[in-house]
Amino acid sequence: MAPSRSLWLSLAALLATTEVCNAQPGSAQASGPAPGGGGGSGGGAPTQQQMSTLAAAFNQDILLNSDLYSPVPEILSGALGFTNIIGVANLDRDTVRAANGTWRANVTCTNGQPPPTRVLTSAATMVWTGGFNCTAKNYDGLPVCFSWPVLPSTISPGAITVTLSNGTKMQPPCIGISPNLEFNERHCVVLFGKMGNRLPASDPNSLFVSAVEVTKGSGFKLVGPKGSVSAEGLKFTNPSGKGPYDSGNGPYIMRAKLSELSGVGEGISLPPFASQVAFPNDGIALYGDYNNSLGPDGLRMRLRLFYSGGMTPDGVKAFQPEDFAEHFYILASTDDGVVQTVRIEMPGEEYTLGGGTVMVVGMADTGRKQEEYDDCYQEDYDNYLDVIIDASDRWTAALLGSATVEAFRTDEGYAPLYNPGGPGNDPVPGVVYSSPSPHQSVPISLALDDPATITYCSLGGKTTRDPKVCTQMLAAAQAAAPPMAAPGMAMPGTPAPAPA
Numbered sequence: 097m098a099p100s101r102s103l104w105l106s107l108a109a110l111l112a113t114t115e116v117c118n119a120q121p122g123s124a125q126a127s128g129p130a131p132g133g134g135g136g137s138g139g140g141a142p143t144q145q146q147m148s149t150l151a152a153a154f155n156q157d158i159l160l161n162s163d164l165y166s167p168v169p170e171i172l173s174g175a176l177g178f179t180n181i182i183g184v185a186n187l188d189r190d191t192v193r194a195a196n197g198t199w200r201a202n203v204t205c206t207n208g209q210p211p212p213t214r215v216l217t218s219a220a221t222m223v224w225t226g227g228f229n230c231t232a233k234n235y236d237g238l239p240v241c242f243s244w245p246v247l248p249s250t251i252s253p254g255a256i257t258v259t260l261s262n263g264t265k266m267q268p269p270c271i272g273i274s275p276n277l278e279f280n281e282r283h284c285v286v287l288f289g290k291m292g293n294r295l296p297a298s299d300p301n302s303l304f305v306s307a308v309e310v311t312k313g314s315g316f317k318l319v320g321p322k323g324s325v326s327a328e329g330l331k332f333t334n335p336s337g338k339g340p341y342d343s344g345n346g347p348y349i350m351r352a353k354l355s356e357l358s359g360v361g362e363g364i365s366l367p368p369f370a371s372q373v374a375f376p377n378d379g380i381a382l383y384g385d386y387n388n389s390l391g392p393d394g395l396r397m398r399l400r401l402f403y404s405g406g407m408t409p410d411g412v413k414a415f416q417p418e419d420f421a422e423h424f425y426i427l428a429s430t431d432d433g434v435v436q437t438v439r440i441e442m443p444g445e446e447y448t449l450g451g452g453t454v455m456v457v458g459m460a461d462t463g464r465k466q467e468e469y470d471d472c473y474q475e476d477y478d479n480y481l482d483v484i485i486d487a488s489d490r491w492t493a494a495l496l497g498s499a500t501v502e503a504f505r506t507d508e509g510y511a512p513l514y515n516p517g518g519p520g521n522d523p524v525p526g527v528v529y530s531s532p533s534p535h536q537s538v539p540i541s542l543a544l545d546d547p548a549t550i551t552y553c554s555l556g557g558k559t560t561r562d563p564k565v566c567t568q569m570l571a572a573a574q575a576a577a578p579p580m581a582a583p584g585m586a587m588p589g590t591p592a593p594a595p596a
């Protein structure tokens with residue numbers, strides 16, 4: 097149901113005063129994709145209806161070239177990420193630190209502007225501007241990730257039932273698809289509520305999330321190869337039996353999927369007022385199409401890392417396109433009588449694999465391409481990072497199907513990554529921050545011949561599963577979207593069609 101024009105105008109005015117859609121790099125971006133988004137200190141309080149209207153706009157059913165990470169619908173992760181920093185009273189250093197959030201020190205921007213709040217902290221004052229349909233007060237964050245994309249219009253406040261480690265079941269008050277907003281993403285919902293504390297699992301008063309389940313009767317759906325399917329009853333039990341502040345229990349990679357690089361489904365342009373500060377950020381936007389770097393038979397690929405919770409170098413500082421070699425290498429091998437092992441380590445270097453060559457170009461699904469990257473760089477803070485890789489031919493590319501991504505090998509000098517509860521660069525002594533990612537060896541799954549993706553696009557009362565038709569429908573909806581009301585800010589004068 098399309099909301100009334102007056103409701104949209106009031107919402108637009110409210111969003112303007114909360115600086116939600118400030119998309120100018122370098123200026124004080126307030127909201128940004130949550131978690132960790134949300135948050136100018138100004139602005140009035142939204143009504144329940146305004147929050148719901150905005151949530152419905154975020155939850156439009158637009159899935160375009162979105163990956164299937166398994167042959168069956170399942171929950172791949174569902175553990176508590178961090179506590180207490182969503183819905184702080186104000187975004188200043190003292191208030192955030194009082195809530196045991198972190199605040200980065202000595203951040204200067206090469207453009208001379210004051211640092212955007214988002215590069216200083218992952219705490220947020222509010223999350224309704226990211227489509228979470230709630231007001232938050234010192235809430236904790238819980239991403240729940242599925243093997244198939246979520247049908248966003250079926251997201252509702254009670255969709256996920258959480259079992260806490262003390263046995264109590266509850267339904268967190270905030271749920272949304274942000275920051276997994278791109279049309280080829282949308283596999284994770286993020287929930288905010290009171291679900292834990294920072295005591296170690298060995299402490300009798302420790303509280304964290306033990307299991308998550310899609311609530312029976314909630315109508316929550318995923319989309320697979322044959323269309324939408326009910327996800328009710330899908331369950332995930334916390335495999336470690338520990339919380340995010342216990343060592344070894346940081347965010348982890350669930351899948352590493354290798355596809356040909358494509359721009360289809362990149363972008364978050366609907367709703368038009370969502371922050372665009374980190375977009376475009378796909379492999380083509382950052383590095384272009386394949387450019388014969390490894391010869392005329394070569395190809396450019398996207399190795400998509402799909403992980404359980406935001407991954408940044410310290411919990412706040414953005415992951416940057418040039419960061420591959422800090423955290424990862426690829427371990428490949430060939431066997432023509434003698435097994436040969438190849439460590440693919442440095443971006444821009446060619447590695448011989450079998451009879452051909454491969455090269456890591458750089459990372460994508462970060463933020464925008466820039467001439468240089470400083471501490472004020474912002475990314476999309478979601479559940480995906482792409483390694484862009486060139487191969488000299490398809491046969492050599494396919495050899496990566498028996499390779500692994502070696503991630504966060506701190507034992508070999510590589511650095512881990514943190515979810516938004518991480519320590520920043522200036523942690524307060526005595527405060528406990530969420531744990532780093534454990535080191536992992538993740539098998540690469542090949543999707544070069546069969547891309548294993550789906551499209552399900554419902555706009556203006558019409559539904560299609562054809563990527564070309566969906567792309568056209570999106571372009572039309574974007575063309576009809578309201579004009580920019582202020583530099584860098586689009587306003588929702590005419591809403592994009594609400595979900596069917």
Ligand SMILES: *[C@@H]1O[C@H](CO)[C@@H](O)[C@H](O)[C@H]1NC(C)=O
Nearest residue numbers: 148149151152229251252253
């Ligand atoms: C927002 O939350 C309210 C109150 O729980 C609920 O009635 C409404 O359906 C929700 N809207 C959306 C789009 O989830």
Ligand SMILES: *[C@@H]1O[C@H](CO)[C@@H](O)[C@H](O)[C@H]1NC(C)=O
Nearest residue numbers: 180194195196294526527528
């Ligand atoms: C912050 O952490 C300290 C040290 O663990 C603890 O004593 C304090 O209660 C925490 N404050 C909040 C608001 O959680």
Ligand SMILES: *[C@@H]1O[C@H](CO)[C@@H](O)[C@H](O)[C@H]1NC(C)=O
Nearest residue numbers: 260262263264290291292303
């Ligand atoms: C478990 O913890 C939650 C959150 O603190 C609390 O509301 C609930 O009553 C507790 N349950 C039990 C059985 O102690």
Ligand SMILES: *[C@@H]1O[C@H](CO)[C@@H](O)[C@H](O)[C@H]1NC(C)=O
Nearest residue numbers: 382383384387388389444457
């Ligand atoms: C091809 O693109 C990569 C990534 O942008 C770049 O490093 C390389 O110099 C380019 N090579 C050629 C031959 O243009």
Ligand SMILES: *[C@@H]1O[C@H](CO)[C@@H](O)[C@H](O)[C@H]1NC(C)=O
Nearest residue numbers: 200201202203520521522523
């Ligand atoms: C910030 O700068 C001050 C002054 O140079 C220095 O004492 C402090 O250690 C720095 N903090 C961090 C986290 O770099």
